[in-house]
Amino acid sequence: MPDLEPLAVYIHWPFCVSKCPYCDFNSHVRATIDEAGWRDALLADLAFEAALLPGRRVTSIFFGGGTPSLMDPATTGAVIDAVARHWSLDADCEITLEANPNSVEAARFAGYARAGFGRVSLGLQALDDAALKQLGRAHSVREGLAALDIAQAHFGRVSFDLIYDRPGQTRAAWEAELARALGFGTEHLSLYQLTIEPSTAFARLHADGKLVLPDADTSADLFELTQAMTAAAGLPAYEVSNHARPGAASRHNLAYWRYDDYIGVGPGAHGRRLATATERHKKPENWISALAATGSGLNVEAPLDAETRATEALLMGLRLAHGIDAAHFAARTGRTLEATIDTAARDRLVAQGMIEARTDRLQLTPQGRPVVNAVLAALHR
Amino acid sequence: MTASLSQIRNFSIIAHIDHGKSTLADRLIQQTGGLTAREMSEQVLDNMDIEKERGITIKSQTVRLDYTASDGKVYVLNLMDTPGHVDFAYEVSRSLAACEGALLVVDAAQGVEAQTLANVYQSIEHDHIIVPVINKVDLPAAEPERVKAQIEDVIGISTDDAVMTSAKTGLGIGDVLEAIVKFIPPPKGDFDAPLKAMLVDSWYDPYLGVVILVRVIDGKLVKGQEIMMMAAGTKHLVDRVGVFRPKIEVIDALGPGEIGFITAQIKEVAQTNVGDTITDAKKPTAHALPGFKEVQPVVFCGLFPVDAAEFEKLRDSLGRLRLNDASFSFETESSAALGFGFRCGFLGLLHLEIIQERLTREYDLDLITTAPSVVYKMLLRDGREIELHNPSDMPDPSTIELIEEPWIEATIFTPDEYLGSILKLCQDRRGIQKNLTYVGGRAQITYELPLNEVVFDFYDRLKSISRGYASFDYHQIGHREGDLVKMSIMVNAEPVDALSMIVHRGAAEARGRHMCERMKDLIPRHLFKIPIQAAIGGKVIARETIAAMRKDVTAKCYGGDISRKKKLLDKQKEGKKRMRQYGSVDIPQEAFIAALRMGDDK
Numbered sequence: 001m002p003d004l005e006p007l008a009v010y011i012h013w014p015f016c017v018s019k020c021p022y023c024d025f026n027s028h029v030r031a032t033i034d035e036a037g038w039r040d041a042l043l044a045d046l047a048f049e050a051a052l053l054p055g056r057r058v059t060s061i062f063f064g065g066g067t068p069s070l071m072d073p074a075t076t077g078a079v080i081d082a083v084a085r086h087w088s089l090d091a092d093c094e095i096t097l098e099a100n101p102n103s104v105e106a107a108r109f110a111g112y113a114r115a116g117f118g119r120v121s122l123g124l125q126a127l128d129d130a131a132l133k134q135l136g137r138a139h140s141v142r143e144g145l146a147a148l149d150i151a152q153a154h155f156g157r158v159s160f161d162l163i164y165d166r167p168g169q170t171r172a173a174w175e176a177e178l179a180r181a182l183g184f185g186t187e188h189l190s191l192y193q194l195t196i197e198p199s200t201a202f203a204r205l206h207a208d209g210k211l212v213l214p215d216a217d218t219s220a221d222l223f224e225l226t227q228a229m230t231a232a233a234g235l236p237a238y239e240v241s242n243h244a245r246p247g248a249a250s251r252h253n254l255a256y257w258r259y260d261d262y263i264g265v266g267p268g269a270h271g272r273r274l275a276t277a278t279e280r281h282k283k284p285e286n287w288i289s290a291l292a293a294t295g296s297g298l299n300v301e302a303p304l305d306a307e308t309r310a311t312e313a314l315l316m317g318l319r320l321a322h323g324i325d326a327a328h329f330a331a332r333t334g335r336t337l338e339a340t341i342d343t344a345a346r347d348r349l350v351a352q353g354m355i356e357a358r359t360d361r362l363q364l365t366p367q368g369r370p371v372v373n374a375v376l377a378a379l380h381r
Numbered sequence: 382m383t384a385s386l387s388q389i390r391n392f393s394i395i396a397h398i399d400h401g402k403s404t405l406a407d408r409l410i411q412q413t414g415g416l417t418a419r420e421m422s423e424q425v426l427d428n429m430d431i432e433k434e435r436g437i438t439i440k441s442q443t444v445r446l447d448y449t450a451s452d453g454k455v456y457v458l459n460l461m462d463t464p465g466h467v468d469f470a471y472e473v474s475r476s477l478a479a480c481e482g483a484l485l486v487v488d489a490a491q492g493v494e495a496q497t498l499a500n501v502y503q504s505i506e507h508d509h510i511i512v513p514v515i516n517k518v519d520l521p522a523a524e525p526e527r528v529k530a531q532i533e534d535v536i537g538i539s540t541d542d543a544v545m546t547s548a549k550t551g552l553g554i555g556d557v558l559e560a561i562v563k564f565i566p567p568p569k570g571d572f573d574a575p576l577k578a579m580l581v582d583s584w585y586d587p588y589l590g591v592v593i594l595v596r597v598i599d600g601k602l603v604k605g606q607e608i609m610m611m612a613a614g615t616k617h618l619v620d621r622v623g624v625f626r627p628k629i630e631v632i633d634a635l636g637p638g639e640i641g642f643i644t645a646q647i648k649e650v651a652q653t654n655v656g657d658t659i660t661d662a663k664k665p666t667a668h669a670l671p672g673f674k675e676v677q678p679v680v681f682c683g684l685f686p687v688d689a690a691e692f693e694k695l696r697d698s699l700g701r702l703r704l705n706d707a708s709f710s711f712e713t714e715s716s717a718a719l720g721f722g723f724r725c726g727f728l729g730l731l732h733l734e735i736i737q738e739r740l741t742r743e744y745d746l747d748l749i750t751t752a753p754s755v756v757y758k759m760l761l762r763d764g765r766e767i768e769l770h771n772p773s774d775m776p777d778p779s780t781i782e783l784i785e786e787p788w789i790e791a792t793i794f795t796p797d798e799y800l801g802s803i804l805k806l807c808q809d810r811r812g813i814q815k816n817l818t819y820v821g822g823r824a825q826i827t828y829e830l831p832l833n834e835v836v837f838d839f840y841d842r843l844k845s846i847s848r849g850y851a852s853f854d855y856h857q858i859g860h861r862e863g864d865l866v867k868m869s870i871m872v873n874a875e876p877v878d879a880l881s882m883i884v885h886r887g888a889a890e891a892r893g894r895h896m897c898e899r900m901k902d903l904i905p906r907h908l909f910k911i912p913i914q915a916a917i918g919g920k921v922i923a924r925e926t927i928a929a930m931r932k933d934v935t936a937k938c939y940g941g942d943i944s945r946k947k948k949l950l951d952k953q954k955e956g957k958k959r960m961r962q963y964g965s966v967d968i969p970q971e972a973f974i975a976a977l978r979m980g981d982d983k
Contacts, residue, residue: 195935240935271941272941315946316946352908352909372934377950377957380950380954
């Protein structure tokens with residue numbers, strides 16, 4: 001079985017109870033959802049991909065959204081079972097559910113565990129009630145922490161998200177908040193700086209000057225502080241915004257960053273498989289009708305040439321603390337790392353202390369990590 | 382048949398921008414039947430888009446009107462529209478020399494402005510009879526009596542015969558026509574003498590070739606005649622003689638006192654010199670007309686294409702513009718920062734702006750313009766004298782005996798309340814006050830100023846200080862010795878040639894500090910810190926540092942949506958393309974443009 005090519009499976013559930021003002025993911029609010037119909041549609045979309053990719057071993061399944069913890073556990077179980085029927089699951093296959101930390105959803109956690117999930121990723125987002133309110137979250141800190149307890153009781157592996165670098169957030173406030181977060185013994189944390197995404201409610205407020213983000217120096221300070229505190233707590237960054245105990249990194253996300261094959265099933269889901277970029281119809285209704293008409297929810301299926309694959313692999317891989325393995329890079333993209341980068345720029349960046357370059361691996365230094373975009377722009381040929 | 386001298390009137394219109402010159406001209410044309418109302422597009426005379434937008438005239442133009450006066454006779458009225466700006470002072474002087482009188486149009490609410498003054502004095506120097514026209518008397522804010530008093534005080538001409546008009550409503554237009562006939566004298570001339578005509582202006586017409594505007598003094602100009610340009614020494618065969626009404630009308634001949642045009646199969650405007658005397662090649666006149674000058678550019682700057690691939694297109698476009706405007710010059714220049722471009726010479730700042738704007742607009746070029754500089758004269762230790770058009774060419778200071786810079790005499794007209802700030806501005810720019818007079822709530826200031834202080838950002842500053850109310854005009858008064866040094870700007874220890882400039886030693890530090898502060902804001906943070914220095918010779922006089930970039934990272938990677946991250950990278954790289962690499966520093970094109978524009982912040 002280890003000889004089989006690995007595959008990561010992403011399932012998108014596009015519905016939310018309400019839309020958060022910072023979020024630009026593909027989420028929709030609908031009054032009623034025909035869950036049986038949706039289950040069948042997801043299964044059909046999945047079967048379409050399975051037919052193209054026989055004989056793989058699945059290393060991870062990730063249910064994202066939207067809010068997949070609004071799904072009936074039975075629906076998720078049906079999808080997981082189908083994945084297991086189409087392919088063989090790795091013995092330690094990582095099956096993750098994104099969940100909102102509120103009491104209604106936490107009540108279903110036992111059901112999800114029975115359905116096959118071994119890992120949950122909680123959208124805790126903040127340990128401050130005023131901040132949660134500003135972020136448009138429905139839960140309180142107390143409710144969130146209660147959900148975290150339940151999650152840690154039911155799942156072997158738990159992660160939670162926090163959004164920092166928020167309007168008005170001081171260094172001291174974040175330091176206290178992060179210290180508290182690190183005290184729960186959770187093995188994995190996703191710590192994202194608040195980013196204003198286009199066409200969100202926050203983008204409008206920001207444009208009107210009603211939402212003011214911390215200045216660049218403060219953001220840089222907060223980022224550095226985060227690196228230092230998580231490392232000290234034994235959860236160093238293994239990716240720009242992701243921190244884990246040794247061995248607790250998200251295998252599913254690693255597939256993205258290492259540019260391994262992954263399929264994306266469900267509205268708006270993205271995939272990279274067989275040197276092809278796939279994108280499903282974003283709007284749930286369009287995805288459903290595309291499925292009925294063509295047998296898949298595909299909206300875009302674009303072959304990627306070696307150059308594009310190499311660019312993608314570079315910009316994903318450089319985010320990892322481990323960096324890019326030259327051999328894996330060449331195998332995945334059909335191009336050498338050397339041919340993908342501007343070697344003069346690489347040497348300059350090495351001299352500036354932004355990257356470390358060995359023949360078998362290219363990685364950011366801790367100094368280069370906060371400026372990875374600028375490094376990439378300089379490095380990419 | 383040429384017109385009889387006693388029934389010809391040649392006149393120009395003197396007015397400040399917006400005081401209604403073009404509207405008045407349009408009314409005169411309309412009333413004498415030159416164009417029907419339907420044919421009149423707004424402001425017939427200003428042909429080019431830029432002229433229409435800015436309300437200024439760049440080329441001299443003329444319109445011949447037939448007017449039946451109250452005495453029953455039909456008069457030929459030649460309305461000469463002259464360029465309204467000091468940059469074109471020489472062209473203006475030639476246009477004025479072609480006339481015997483002028484209408485002085487003054488806005489009944491605004492009163493006399495500096496530009497009006499400069500032009501009216503010129504007109505007086507040409508012994509013109511001036512007919513004051515108080516325009517816009519229909520405006521609620523009109524104060525014709527006050528304006529009349531001001532004209533008498535400031536200009537010193539009688540306003541007893543002033544005409545009250547509203548070019549907008551048509552009020553008083555008939556009175557203007559009568560006043561032209563009554564007060565402006567007919568031209569003098571000799572039908573039988575050898576041809577003597579003045580080349581007033583010329584331009585390139587895609588259908589006709591070069592069109593030459595002429596004023597005949599003596600003799601006749603006819604089709605088929607062989608003419609000679611006396612200064613240029615060239616001969617041409619006249620293939621067309623005509624007048625503008627304002628539409629072209631071909632006629633048989635132009636006689637003494639008449640204004641019209643000829644074409645003579647000339648391909649380039651550069652072959653025709655404004656102010657030259659045109660005579661009959663076979664029977665030349667004994668004496669050329671006085672006052673001919675070769676036009677010399679006074680302001681220089683570098684023009685570089687933003688996209689290096691457009692260099693040839695820029696050359697081609699400059700060549701085409703020069704077909705129609707021989708008064709600017711250009712030669713290839715190369716800059717380490719900006720690549721290949723051209724060093725161009727202009728008659729003044731407005732001229733520079735016009736050419737730049739036409740290149741951008743008509744030829745669709747994206748340009749970087751370097752800081753305007755003036756022509757310095759240098760006496761070197763070895764006795765050689767050189768002229769310096771480009772700060773980059775400055776010789777080693779130790780070889781220079783002395784440097785002279787051009788000076789101007791500036792006339793500024795301003796409401797009282799801005800006087801203090803304007804005096805300070807002039808002092809700061811090394812000005813020498815020559816005169817200060819008050820006329821009814823307004824001050825007229827005369828200053829001598831170094832031209833290099835004026836080309837810097839003087840005009841912008843003046844406009845901003847006075848909220849646009851002050852008006853400004855100048856003429857050159859020659860070169861004077863000055864304590865001038867070349868200031869270089871260094872980014873990350875590398876001199877940026879496009880930013881070097883020649884400044885007065887006393888102003889160098891302030892200018893240098895300002896330039897460094899400016900560049901600090903304009904150059905984005907890099908992965909390393911970047912010193913920006915201003916230096917004279919090896920001595921640093923100002924310094925700023927751009928801190929190293931601390932954060933440039935996308936927090937989330939959007940699920941598996943890599944395309945989105947790739948777009949971000951593409952955008953970042955696209956942005957880099959619009960930068961100039963300077964050593965290891967990327968300087969945005971906009972930084973050069975903004976740094977050189979100056980003046981809007983301090």
